[in-house]
Amino acid sequence: MTARDWVRGGTDLFLRQLDTISDGDLDRPTELPGWSRRHVVAHVHFNAEALLRLVSWAATGVEARMYASPEQRAAEIEEGAAWSPGMLRSAVSESAAELEKAFAELSADTWRNEVVTAQGRTVPASEVPWMRAREVMIHTVDLRTGVSFEDLPGDFTTTLLADVVRRRSAAGEGPALAAWLTGRSSTPAALGPWL
Numbered sequence: 328m329t330a331r332d333w334v335r336g337g338t339d340l341f342l343r344q345l346d347t348i349s350d351g352d353l354d355r356p357t358e359l360p361g362w363s364r365r366h367v368v369a370h371v372h373f374n375a376e377a378l379l380r381l382v383s384w385a386a387t388g389v390e391a392r393m394y395a396s397p398e399q400r401a402a403e404i405e406e407g408a409a410w411s412p413g414m415l416r417s418a419v420s421e422s423a424a425e426l427e428k429a430f431a432e433l434s435a436d437t438w439r440n441e442v443v444t445a446q447g448r449t450v451p452a453s454e455v456p457w458m459r460a461r462e463v464m465i466h467t468v469d470l471r472t473g474v475s476f477e478d479l480p481g482d483f484t485t486t487l488l489a490d491v492v493r494r495r496s497a498a499g500e501g502p503a504l505a506a507w508l509t510g511r512s513s514t515p516a517a518l519g520p521w522l
């Protein structure tokens with residue numbers, strides 16, 4: 328499967344799980360400390376808008392950052408989390424459809440154009456679908472509706488693991504992770520935040 332397939336599958340999974348949650352239960356906690364389901368849905372919506380800006384940057388050459396700052400990102404998630412359930416549900420569904428349309432319209436050459444992620448990485452636009460796949464898949468698990476990592480496509484999880492290990496190694500967490508993953512340490516590595 329390609330990253331675009333994972334985006335489609337992960338978006339479908341996320342929206343279907345969201346449909347199983349009553350309006351009242353949107354206030355329940357998630358796997359993310361301090362975030363209710365409302366926060367997760369608002370974040371998945373604003374993430375689509377942020378990635379739409381990267382696609383636009385790749386297509387036009389006009390710089391468009393994902394977020395103005397970490398503070399602006401956090402503030403819009405808080406704002407979105409306070410929207411009515413109907414507004415939250417339609418926003419996350421509509422922005423996902425817009426992103427899918429933008430991916431479909433990007434020409435073959437344009438995928439090679441470079442953009443800068445919210446973490447300051449310069450990447451070809453072709454990495455944007457992977458960034459979105461990661462968000463929709465993992466945040467589905469975060470919703471706590473019963474979907475676990477076991478339910479995600481195996482090739483997605485394998486790619487995710489490689490991504491996580493690469494980033495954590497770059498952040499100095501490689502040795503502790505390697506000791507644990509090779510069974511040389513029975514203590515799970517103490518890890519810092521991821522993304």
Ligand SMILES: O=C(O)/C=C/C(=O)CC(=O)C(=O)O
Binds near residue numbers: 377445462522
């Ligand atoms: O992969 C990166 O360099 C950046 C990832 C993110 O910024 C995570 C998001 O996509 C987001 O916070 O919206």
